[in-house]
Amino acid sequence: MKALVLFALLALGCSAASAMEKGDEAPNFKFEHSWNTLPGAKQLTDYRGKIVFLEIWKIH
Amino acid sequence: MPHLKELNTKYRDRGFELVAVSAEKSDKVEPFVKDKAIEYGVVLYSNIAKDYGLKGWPSAWVVDPEGKVLWAGNFIDRVTDAEWEAWLEQVTPGKVGREVAKELKPAAKAFDAGEVGKAQKLAEEAAAAATDDLVKADADFIQGLVEKHRVAHQGKIDKAGSDAVAKAKALDEAAAKFKGSELGTKWETEAKELKKSKEYKDCSASADELEKVRGKLEDMKPSNARKALEKIAKKYPETPAGKEAAELAKKYEE
Numbered sequence: 001m002k003a004l005v006l007f008a009l010l011a012l013g014c015s016a017a018s019a020m021e022k023g024d025e026a027p028n029f030k031f032e033h034s035w036n037t038l039p040g041a042k043q044l045t046d047y048r049g050k051i052v053f054l055e056i057w058k059i060h
Numbered sequence: 061m062p063h064l065k066e067l068n069t070k071y072r073d074r075g076f077e078l079v080a081v082s083a084e085k086s087d088k089v090e091p092f093v094k095d096k097a098i099e100y101g102v103v104l105y106s107n108i109a110k111d112y113g114l115k116g117w118p119s120a121w122v123v124d125p126e127g128k129v130l131w132a133g134n135f136i137d138r139v140t141d142a143e144w145e146a147w148l149e150q151v152t153p154g155k156v157g158r159e160v161a162k163e164l165k166p167a168a169k170a171f172d173a174g175e176v177g178k179a180q181k182l183a184e185e186a187a188a189a190a191t192d193d194l195v196k197a198d199a200d201f202i203q204g205l206v207e208k209h210r211v212a213h214q215g216k217i218d219k220a221g222s223d224a225v226a227k228a229k230a231l232d233e234a235a236a237k238f239k240g241s242e243l244g245t246k247w248e249t250e251a252k253e254l255k256k257s258k259e260y261k262d263c264s265a266s267a268d269e270l271e272k273v274r275g276k277l278e279d280m281k282p283s284n285a286r287k288a289l290e291k292i293a294k295k296y297p298e299t300p301a302g303k304e305a306a307e308l309a310k311k312y313e314e
Binding site: 019020021022023024025026027028029030031032033034035036037038039041044045047048049050051052053054055056057058 | 064067071074075076077078079080081082083084086089090093098099100101102103104105106107108109111112113114115119120121122123124125126127128129130131132136147148150151211215218219221
């Protein structure tokens with residue numbers, strides 16, 4: 001039974017990345033398009049040295 | 061997103077940056093950014109939900125200067141001012157936060173009162189007069205804190221780019237914080253010079269005219285809206301508001 005639960009957990013773990021939590025490294029990503037960003041910033045790591053507030057938008 | 065606008069206004073000169081991420085197409089996002097005259101960063105990244113393991117919650121994060129997540133959640137309104145202060149302390153300290161030699165007490169007091177320029181000048185003077193290494197070390201420490209504020213302000217000035225109004229505003233804010241130091245005087249002079257320039261006057265006048273028209277667009281006939289916007293675009297072809305008016309005018313073409 002234990003093995004089965006472990007197997008199920010592993011399967012879940014592989015199915016999707018878990019949500020980013022406190023202490024995790026924020027995954028870097030390259031901007032496909034940008035407005036009003038810092039001069040020359042092309043990806044999230046270009047914001048090192050700042051406190052960054054990231055929010056996901058859904059407009060439509 | 062009024063809460064984002066408020067955050068941006070409150071902390072933008074503290075080494076704080078706001079980045080809204082959308083997975084939508086640029087032709088959907090662009091009109092939104094322009095119509096709402098959004099000033100903070102907006103970026104597109106189609107894989108954001110997968111990379112960040114988005115399942116509805118959390119959908120917002122605060123990331124520290126090294127790229128680590130400080131906070132994850134949905135309602136940024138629930139973050140207190142004290143929490144923000146603690147995070148921003150890393151980038152732009154508000155207080156000296158330790159004991160310093162008596163020679164540096166006036167500088168530390170000025171710094172704690174938010175008079176960064178005065179603190180810089182006093183720390184420089186104390187460092188020049190110091191014979192004791194401990195006094196020198198304390199002067200270095202305060203100058204290091206001042207440097208963080210300088211970097212944050214310089215970043216804001218650079219970010220304004222060719223937008224003369226935004227640049228003048230950033231220079232004014234920087235000059236006020238650094239009042240009493242050489243750098244403060246330099247920024248103050250730059251702001252004054254900039255405000256006298258044609259570039260600034262055009263930038264400011266075109267932004268005002270666009271704001272007036274923007275408020276009336278919805279009640280106008282499309283052909284009249286287009287004419288009003290094209291008039292601004294033609295009068296001020298080089299300013300950000302002029303360019304924006306040209307873009308907006310396209311929406312009202314038959």
